[in-house]
C-alpha cells in the first residue's frame with residue numbers, strides 16, 4: 001500500500017469508498033503492522049501532548065532563556081481588541097503558547113517539526129471548542145493531517161535547512177487546513193484544495209531564526225500559519241479551486257526550496273537573523289563579539 005501523492009489517497013478513497021481518515025488508518029495499520037487500537041493510542045497520546053502544551057503556555061510562566069519570548073500567549077488573551085472575533089484571538093494565543101513552551105524546553109508534539117509545533121494544536125483545540133467536535137473526530141482529523149504530512153515528506157522536505165520555513169510552518173498550515181476542511185464536512189477534493197491554498201501562501205518562506213533559536217520569527221509565524229489554515233479551509237469549503245493541484249504545489253515547494261539560497265535556509269546568514277537588530281540580539285544572547 002503506497003501513498004506517494006495526495007491523488008493516490010483520493011483515488012484509494014474513491015475505489016474503496018473510504019474517507020481520508022479511514023484510508024490513513026488502514027495505511028498505518030498495514031505499513032507499520034499496527035492494530036487499530038495501537039494507532040489510536042498514538043493519536044490520543046499526540047492530542048494529549050498538544051492540549052497540554054497549549055494549556056501550559058496559557059497558564060504558566062513562560063519566559064524563554066534568551067528572553068525573546070515572554071508570556072506573549074497570555075498577553076494576547078488579555079488584549080481587549082479582537083481583530084476577527086474571539087475565536088481567532090484564542091487560536092493565535094494557542095499557537096504562540098506552544099511556541100513558548102517549546103522555547104522553554106517543555107514537551108510539545110512536533111507535528112511536523114518543533115518549529116511549527118503550534119499550528120496543529122491551536123487549530124484542533126479551537127475546532128473542538130468552537131464547533132463542539134468530539135475527540136474521536138479530532139483524532140480522525142489528525143489522520144487526515146498525517147496524510148498531508150506523509151505526501152509532503154515524500155515529495156518535499158520538512159527541514160528548514162532544505163525547504164526554508166515553507167517546509168515547516170508552511171507544511172504545518174497545510175496539514176491543519178486539511179484537518180479543518182475534513183472536520184467541517186469537506187470532501188477529499190476540498191481537502192486537497194485547502195492544502196494547495198495553504199502551501200501557495202507559504203511558497204518561498206525563508207528560514208531565518210534570530211540567533212539560531214526557534215523563537216523569532218518562528219513563534220509568530222506559527223500564529224500566522226493558523227490564520228493561513230483557517231482561511232485556506234474556508235476557501236476550499238466555499239468551493240473555490242486552487243487551480244494548481246495540491247500535488248503540483250508540493251512539487252513546486254521542492255523546486256523552490258532547492259532554488260533558495262543556502263543563506264536563507266537556517267544558516268543564520270540571511271533574512272531576519274542577518275538584520276542589525278537580529279545580530280545585536282544574537283550578540284547579547286550568546287555574549288559573543290560580532
Ligand code: SF4
Nearest residue numbers: 115160165168207218
Ligand atoms: S524560521 Fe526556520 S527554525 Fe523557525 S520555524 Fe521557520 S523553519 Fe523552523
